[in-house]
Every structure is written in C-alpha cells, then in structure tokens.
Amino acid sequence: MQFDTRSLWIYLHFPQLQLDQLNIDKDKPLAIVDTKNNQICQLNAHAQQQGIKLGMGLASASLSCPNLLLHEYNYDIEVHAITHLANALYFVCSDIALAPPQGIALRAQNMLQLYGGLSQYWPLIKQCLAQQQVHYLASSAYSIQAAKVLALCKQSLISEKRERIFKALLKCDIAASDIDSKDKVKLLRIGVKTISDLHQLASAELANRVSRVSMSLIHELFGKQAAKVKFYHPLSTYSDYLELLYEVHLSARLLPVLNKCISKFSDFLLLRNAHALSINITFFQRDNEALRHTFNSIQGIYKTSQWLDIIELQLSNISFASPVYALRIECTHYETAQSSNVDLFNQKASHVAALTLLSRLQSKLGEQNIHQLRFKADFRPEQSTHKSKFTQGQRACNKSTNYNNSDGLAITSQHQVMPTSIFADRPGLLLETPEPLTVAVQVIKGPERIQTGWWDNKSVMRDYYIGQSEDGQQVWIFKTPNKQWYLHGYFV
Template identity: 30%
Template sequence: MALYLYLQLPSLLVDCVSPLPAKVPLAVADAQHRLVQLNAEAAARGITLGMSLGTAAALCADLQLLPYQTERQQQLLQSVAQQLYQLTADIALDPPDGLYLRLCAMLRLYRGLNGYWQVLYKALQALGYRYQFSCGTTPLAAKCLARQQLNLLSADSTGLSAALKRSPLVASELSLPLQQQLKRLGINTLGQLLALAPAELSRRFEPELLSYLGRLNGDFYHALNYIQPAPGFSRYIELLYDIADTRVLTAPLSSLLQQLSMQLKQRDALCYQLQLSLHFRSGRPAIVLAVGSAQGEYLPERWLMLCQLQLCRLKLAEPVSGLELNCDDFKPRQAQTAALFDNSVATLSPLQLVSLLEARLGRGAISSLSLQNQHLPELASRRQPPLWTQQSQHQKQQNQSGGGAALKPVIPLALRPAFILPSPRPLTEPVEITSGPERLCPNGWQLAAQRDYFIGRNRKGQWLWLYRTVSQQWFVHGLFS
C-alpha cells in the first residue's frame, strides 16, 4: 500500500523572523492587503487569516506587519525540504507552504510509522516552524486531510479513507465556482461526491472534476517532482526590528548556526568557510563577511565565536534588517585521534587557535617564522603561513614539480635564532657565552664588516645571538625561541 505524509507550514515568513519579544503580534499581508500569515499572539488578539488590514488595525493597534515575499517563501520551503532530506529520501515541494513525503520506502528503515515520526518530529522541533500534517494513501488525500489540521498519523487505509469521505468540499482543491455548483445539488462532502458514478460526473461537469477525483483516489497517476540534495547551506532570517549594535545580532545568528549544525550532523560533515551577509532595508549593498576555520567546524558555538570576533570589528553605517548565512560546500568529517596515555585535554587545537586569531585580527595578520639556509642574519628567518611546516613545504614542492623526482626540503643551518631584531642593539648586560665564535662578513667579506657571532645566556635565562665587531663592540642581533 502506498503511504504519503503531507506537511503544511502555514506561517513560514512569520516563523523565520528573529526571536521576538514577548506578546508581540505579527502578521504578513499580501498585495491585496489581506492577512495571509500570523503568529500566535496575533491570533489571540482576535485576528484571523483573510482579514483586511483596516479590520486588523482596529482590533490590534500595535500589530506588526511584514509584506508577503513570494521568492523568500519559496526559499524557506526549499530550505525545510533540504533539512528533512536526510530523514526522507522522497520529498516534493507543494508551493507555497506544503511538502509531500513518500513513506513507503522509509518505514522499514525506521521500523514502522511511529519510529519514523519520532525522528521527523525532533527535526521539525529543531527547525522551529509551526506545522500541521496528515497521512494519506495518495498525495492529494494526505494534503486534503492535513489542511483540515487533523494531524492524522496512521497507516490504516480504512480509517484514512473514512476521514477523507467526511472531508468538506472546502478542504479540496476544486475551484470555488465548482464547489458552489456541487453544493446547490446537495453535495457537501467528498464522500457524497465519490459515491456518484464517474459517467454521470463526466456528463454534467468539467473534466477538472474527474481528474482531481482520480488522483485523489489513486485511480490516476499523480507525478511528483522529488528534490535532489543541495551541495551546501543557505538560509536567511528577517529581523523584525533593525539592529544597529552588532552584539545584538548574536540571537538571530545563533538560530541560523543551529540549523547549519543540524544539517552538518546529519551528513557527518564539516564546513571550513562561511559567508555571513548583513542586509539593509534602504537597499544599500549587503556587507559580506568571510568567516573561516582552518580545522573545520560543525558545532554552532564554535562558529558563533568566530563570527562574533569579526562582527565586533565592524562599524555599521546603518542598522541591519536581515541576516543571511551561506556555505558552498561540506567536507566529510574525520575522527580525531589522541595519544593513548595522554591525560591532558586541550581547550583549543592549534588550527582552532589560528582561526580565532585570524577572525579577531584579520587573515593577513597571523604568520609564523621559519629558518632559512642563509648565512646572513637578516635572511636567516622569514614569515610564512601559520602552522606551515617543512613537511608541507616539501609536499608543495613535489606538487609543483609534477610528481617527479622528490625535492629535498630546506635544512636550515644549525643554531640560528628564530627572532631577528629589526636592528642590532648594544649589549648592556652581562651574559654567559656558551658557544662561538662564528665569523660572518655580510658586506663582501670586507675586514671592517667582519662579525664574530656567539650564543650567550643572560641572567633572565634568555638565549641571545650576539656578535662582536672588529672594534670589540658587542651587539644583540637575535633571540632564540
């Protein structure tokens, strides 16, 4: 037996708004100035769907309004489908606010309808959108029952058929003139309509009626266009109030990161780069922040920390009206292994620390030092990307050489300091010489430029790289790490 579940999300544009203060009535109005979505507080004030703006304003003076956005509604519906794709293989969109879920192939995996619903329920609760649902033996039967807010979870075809026959015509997708014509004939429910002979219906009514009843009963094939998984993540959240302080953006941003984390966990994946876009109501181009993690993260609190470090450096020219979070690609997560007898637990890994520093100071502000095979002190070290090792440099050289003969990595001269002073400074403290001298002539081996280098240790325990000139003057040129 075929079994479908229809999910209706009647208030996507309202529910996607950033967390509201308590008891704030909110509604969405279409181009005809009719209310098409509202939150629970607005409903508690006596406001109903289809009500005009004038009537709603008279009932609730502090009602907050949003315009209906067809494109945004479609994006939200698509995002919900992508979030649920890991739980259900066959999902089809039914714009503007519905989803068809084909359950036949999933019940064995989840050991029945109840096991499947428990997993799906947790995912829907995490998304935070209001919904109503129903099962049905055909896609249109499930939709008809769900739009009556029956919330039927059953695989019993007899019970589902009885509920469908009790459904009023207004719950169907028949046109309003056709419904009125049927009511004039005394037909008020789908059961009364289905009891009539198809030949009689085809003689008196348009083919639209027979086509709908055939797909409703399963006599005609109902084709559904099932979605394919998207490669990344893209979500937008509308702010009810414009926010000028970047610190206040933490709450709506956390909601977006929670959705990202749920999708990453479902796919057992990590992401290394996020794009956080700050949108403005005036039409000013959005500010796009590239937030990266060298190690890759999936936990929302980790990404929130990296985003906050970039937001705190940002100066806004005007308040923010919306946030958008994008991630183009996910990477498979690999298990991290540690030493068997290592009892120490680090709060941050080296890659996580680098990511935090880059988010706070900027990508080009972080580097490390490497020793070079140069006899001149000024060339003994150079700046390089953080955590860049001789092994990674060797691998890069092999890649650039086309995988041919292996290139030998650079082996630096022994006993070179990691930190060279911008300019040598006179030695003004007693030191203990431990090794040397090593004679270097930076300027064409001229006698006056000769320097005899030593390694010494001062009373503070610092290891210094010293040199003595021909005139017996002592200078500090570098420090060992």
Template identity: 30%
Template sequence: MCTRCRNRGGANAPELNTMLWLYIHFPALQLDSLPTAPNETPCPRAIVCERHFTVLQLNTEAEASGLHLGMGMALACSLNRELQVLPFQSNFGPERLREIAHLLYPLSADISIFEPDGLLLKASSMLRYHGGLTPYWQAITAHLNNEGLRHSAATGLRPLSARVVARHGDTCIEDDNHWLQHHWQILPLHAADFASRPLNDLQRLGLKSLAKLCALPRSELADRLDNTSLTYLQKLTGEKPHPVRFFTPPERFGHYRELPCEIETTDALLPPLTVTVQSLQRFLQSRAQVTDALQLTLHLRAQESIVLNIHAGGGEDSAKLWQGLIELKLESLALNAAIYAYTLSANRSFNREQKNQDLFCNQNAELTPAQLLARLQAKLGSEAIKQTLLCNDFRPGVHPGHIKPTQKLTALTPHSLRPSVLLRHPKATAEPLVLVHGPERIVTGWWDQQTLSRDYFVARNRAGRWLWVYKPLSPPDKNWYIHGYFC
C-alpha cells in the same frame, strides 16, 4: 515515482503493495520562522497579503485575541491595536520548506516539497526503521516543535488524499486501512484543491462531501468539470498516479532570515544569528565537513546590502567559534540604515581532517594557530596580519604574492647579512656612519617596472645602532638611505 515503490512496512503496516504517505501542512510557515530572541515577550503578529490585504497567517497570541484568517487587515488592526503586520513573501515559503526537508532528511528518506506550505513524506518505507508509525511520527513532530513550527499532518494511501486531510487542519496519524480509505471522503468539498469556479459548480449540484463526488460516474463529471479538476479528482481517488519528485539535500549552506522588526544596531542581530549559526553547525556536522569562509549579507532598507566575509584559517564547524568571529566582525561595522533581513551562507566546505596531536603536550592550548589568526583577522582586517615569507628575489621586502596563512613553502636559501626589520619607506640620513660591510650591489628587477640598483652597506652609527644603508646608483643620488635595522 510512487508507482514503482515497494512496501517494506513494519508489523502494523498497511497491506502489501499499498503505500502510506504522510503529509505535513504548515499553516503559518513564514510567521513561525521569524527569528526570535530567547527571552523575548511574544506579541501578536500577522502576515498579510499585499494584494488583497487579507490576513494569511496568525501567531497564537493574535489568534487568542479573536482574529482569524481571511479577515481584512484594517479590521484585524482595529481589533488588536498591538498587532504587528508583516507582508507575505511568496519566495520565502519554498526556501524554508527545503530547509525543513533538510532537517527531516535524517528521519525520512523520501521527502517531496509541496509548495507553498507542505511536505510529503513517504512513510511506508521508513516504518520498519523506526519500528512503527507512532515512533516515526513522534520523531518528526519533536523536530518540528523544536523549530517552533505549528503543523497539522495526516496519513493517506495517496499523496493527495493525505494532503486534503492535513490541510483541513486535523492531525490524523492512522495506519488502519479502512480508515485510510474512507476518512478523507467525509470531508467537505472545499477541503480539496478545486479552483473556485468548478467548486462553485459542484456545490450548486448539491454535493456536500467528497464521498458524494467520488460516487458519481466519471463520464457524467467529465461534462461538467474542466480537465484540470477531473485529473485532480482522478489522482485523489487513485485512478491516476500522482508523480512525486523527491528532495535531494543541498550541497551548500545558505539561510535567508527576515527580522521581526528592523534593527539599527548590530548587537540586536546577534541573538537571531545564534540560531542560524547553530543550524550551520548541524549542517556541517551531519556531513563531517568544515568550512573556512562564511558570507554574511545584511539587507538594508533603502541602501545597498552589506556583505561581510568571515574567514577561519583551517576550517571550522563549531557554532561557538563562528559566533565569536561574527561578533568581532560586527563590532567594527557602522550601520547607516536599518537591517530588515540577513543571509548567512557558506560557499565552500570540505571534509574534516583529523589532526594528530600530542596527548600530553600543549595541554593549555585553547586555540589552534589557525583559529587565533582567524580571530585577529576578523577584528583587525586581513591586511593587518602579515606573514613573513622567503622569496626568490634579491629585492628586499618583495612579498611573494598572496599566500594562504599556514601554508608551507619550499625551502629557499636566505640571503646572508640581512636586517631583521625593514623600513617600509627608506629614510634619508646625514648622520655620520661607520660602514662595516659592503658594498653589496643589487641591480635587478628590470623586467617588471620595479627596477632596483643600489649599493647596500652594513653600517653602525654613533649610538651603536646597526643599520642597513644604501646609496642609489641610478638615478645617481648623493644621499644615504636607511633601509633596515639589525634589531
């Protein structure tokens, strides 16, 4: 809450007991967040409201060709015939703001999300840490430029006054007290967030700027304005506090990205995915965590989305490795509809464990066993990789359920004289055999529907091959079956 905060500002901070807020406004949040390939030639794009068909966001190329916000879609398309039009997604903005807040979280502790397109940062508590307002702002703007987000920002003594200046389109980073108190009042009335009807009423009174409005006695205004607008005005001038809820970083990684155009091959998906995987790496590394499973959801046009689960045995945070695994997984995927968006999420992550390694041995090891197994599993599917595990069961070939790779098992005593390779389906044989050892009678499994009653022998055939053969006891069978080879 803004009322309980103390000022811990630096040398040139505003007076004590006043707070400095920084509001960042993103005029084209959805458009700037579209994933782009590194060497793609930019083309004019616009985000259009699907209800009113007016242009809501424009990129720089579209602005350069003379389009402006608020114009109709038909007019915009006729002015620039190469214009790519994308529908406005109302739920994307808040989601993306949360990601940006997460990005700025190392720089600024208190961040509040102003849906649908703004962030409020409490600057006063961070000035001492950064050594002044200018370095603080430079650090923030560098991060935002790195993400390719266009923005305008302003400081203010109250959250809403900073918001009014920033939304007006100017970037004004000042900490001069006089300026902070008066600059926002110069702005015209429509810069403030009044609803259209009260705004109209006020303009008809002949009020031009916010200063004129603020100069009027509140009791006079109360007759003319509705309750919401009056409360807004009181918050704007600081007569009432504006409660602020601060952002807490999420515990799980999850990014949803729409593609600039629909794609039908998985190759085209890789460049945008690289960017997302790198943000995953930043997410994990800033928490000293690793994850062992990623979920990539491909949203298809007019089809069920495809969900791909990508596993890496021991847990990884490296973008390069995850990228490689995703590429392998996508290679074997056949698409029968166009992809318009994807979601990459890590559903569980755990703390990184430092492994003690020999300094001189295994210098040539490029991968760890877990990484190698993850790579094989990504390409061949997890069913193709089988670990050999001892099991407390007399039945040959019984696997002790599902066990995580590289998991240690308690020691069990192996049965003696068993073949190295067991056939999945024992095959009947009629060739002459020399029975060297046996019989070893195995009658077990009456409790779980997999009854086994056989007499096993170690035999050698004429070609000198050592076989593990059996004769079934119940139902009685005259045939001999080969069950394994002593390779």
C-alpha cells in the same frame, strides 16, 4: 517519478510558516497580512485572544486590536523556509517532495522497515520539527493528495491502517483538495461538498463534469492512480534570507538574529559532513545600498558558537549608514570534514587551538595585519625566515604544500625545512641582530661553521658554539674570523 498506491506518505502542512520565521517577541499580538486582498492570513495566539481571525480585513483587525503588529506576507520567505525544513528532515527521510509555500510530503514507506514501523518512525519526525520551532499539521495516507486533504482538514491522523484512513478522508471537505476551483463550483452546484459525496458519484458522471486534470486528482485521492513526484535534493550551495520585523541600528542588536541564521547554516553543513572557511552576509539597509561583508576562518568550522565568535568580533568594526531591515547569508564553497584516528598524546588539540586564535585575531585586527614567520632554504640564521601575511591559502593546517616567495626561494612548512639533524641545535629564541658577548660562557658543544651567501653580497663566515653561562642559561654564540664573539640566541 511515479509510485504505486502501496506507498505510505506523510504530509506536513505549515499554516503560519512566515510567522514562525520572525525572530521577535512572540508574547505580543502579531499577524501577517496579505496585501493582495488586505486580509489577515496568519496570526499568533495572542492576536486570537484579542478577537483577530483569519480572513479578517486589515481595517477591522486594526480596530479590534490597536497594538496589533502587522507584517506583509512574502512568498519567497516561506519558500526559503520550506527548503530549510527539507534540509532538516533529510536526516530522517530520504524521499522528500516539496509543495511550496507551506507543504512537504514525506515518503515513509521505505523508512518503516529501517525504523521498525510507523510508531517508532513518527516520533523522530516530530523531534526534528520541534527543533525547528514551527507549527504544523500532519496526516498520513497512501497518496499525497489524500494525506494533504487530511492535514488541511486538521484530522491529524498518523496511521498505516487503510480503513481508518479512508473513513477519515470521507469526512473531509473537497475545498481542501487540489481540484480546480471552477470544477469545485460545478460540484457544489450538484450538492457535492465532502469527499464522501464525491465518492458516491460514478466515474463516468464525474468525467462529464470536471476537467481531465481534476479527474486525475480525484483518482489519485482514492488511490486509483499513481502520482508523479519530483523529489527534493539538497542544494550544493547555501543561501538564506531573513527579513526583520524591526529595523536595527546597532550592530550588537543583530547578534540574536544572526544566531538563528547561523544555526540553520550549521545544520546545512552537518548534513553534508562539511566545514566552511568563509561566509558572506549581506546587510540590507533602509535608503542605502546593501552592505556585503565576508567573514573568514583560518580553519574549517561548522558549529554555530564558533562562527558567532568570529562574526561578533568583526561586527563591532562595522558601521551602518542606515537601519538594517533584512539579512542574507551565503556560502558557495565548503570542504568535506577530514577525520583520522589519533592517539591520546598527539598535538592536534593545541594545533586547533592555535587556528582558533588566528581566526579571532583576523576577525578583530583584519587579515592584512596578521603575519607569520615562514622558513626559507638558507643556512644563514638571519635569512632562514621571513615575515609573510597569513592568508587563506597559507593556513597552518595545510599539508606539505610548497609556495614561492617573491625572491623565488622555496618556502615549506615548519616540519619540512631541512633534515632534523642539521637544525637540532638551533635556539628557540633567536635575536634579530647579534649582540656582542659580554658574559663569561663555557663552551659545551661546537664548532659548527656557516660560510655562505657570497652570491647576494650578504656573505657570512662564522663558527657557532653552544655555551652555558654561570647561571645555567644555554646560549648560541659565534666567533668571526677576527676572533670577535657574539650572542645570537637563547635555548628555552
């Protein structure tokens, strides 16, 4: 997609993006080394205080700072980080172009009217970046190439004024541009070092010295040609990879790292107004195969604290054969969060609390050890319920969905078992096996005859009554055809 030269762009450059992703103690000298040339490509402030500089050889850096912590540069880590930053910036900018591994271009022109100008819009971007805890350089211009050159040259110019932008651009070095490296050498031979020197040359003379691609970039740099841009669209699935600087033996030591990873995942769900029921975490082990584990929740959740509660309970039951050096978090299915207007006295809060408890029980005891009572269309009290596993497909928050058990009998949700009038007089506590009635009871309601079950050799014929004992306890009792009395439940 092409844009005219009237659109204002903001270019963000992240010079130490991989370093910012490391979840370690930043109070120690730390550097990223590029193994292709064995040179330092990223370093923190403590490493600079020890005399370490960008481009320094690995041997020289080790001699200058013996306690320097080194980490190998990984292109994929920065690509994942750029994608995550784009997801976060999508809250405040609709048009985003990625320039991996360390750049993002924001089309700010269409957002200025919404936010009332650049002076009100830029603080929102700064606030978003501050939450991500990354170092960045930023500049604005009326082309992506010009904004990128200003940012790489550390001009840090955020302005809408064309004259001011152009003056700052002329002071920049051509080394910061995307002009082909061979063409840069040709320009340096004729004394062209800055954008100002490049601007003084005639277009015809430049065309004879540089390639067509470089000429297009020069025209874009000076706002004479529109750039072709491919905008970023948020992914429909989530995947994040984090490599640890230290190998971790104990599962409890992984929780601080997982906190940062789950926080990113929470932002991903929040952007889409979605809840997730499960996430997959892969633990990469040294000298052993990766261990993949699925963490489930009964209810759809998105908050970091809720996921960490579930992960912490299950993580205590996971043992690693060897130290963990990296993590990957994935989520392929999520659902849109449902909202509804409810009154103050409904039971939604207690319903959600019950689902939270079930999620924690499953995490601690295992899904196969959690059961629930399900209702069947049977008038016999002993046969009206059965025990079944509480699975993801039978969540308590499901709507009135019917399932079939192994006997082919209909199973429905608790609120749709039978008409309310039939089961209004059922006790809250039902005994598993009726017991002979041994106390004096005064009948206050009844009888209710239940005569059924002739088809499965479990026939019953009983007359049920509601009675009250001398201490005021209401009980559910029945009489058999032999005039024997039994206690079957208590009203609570």
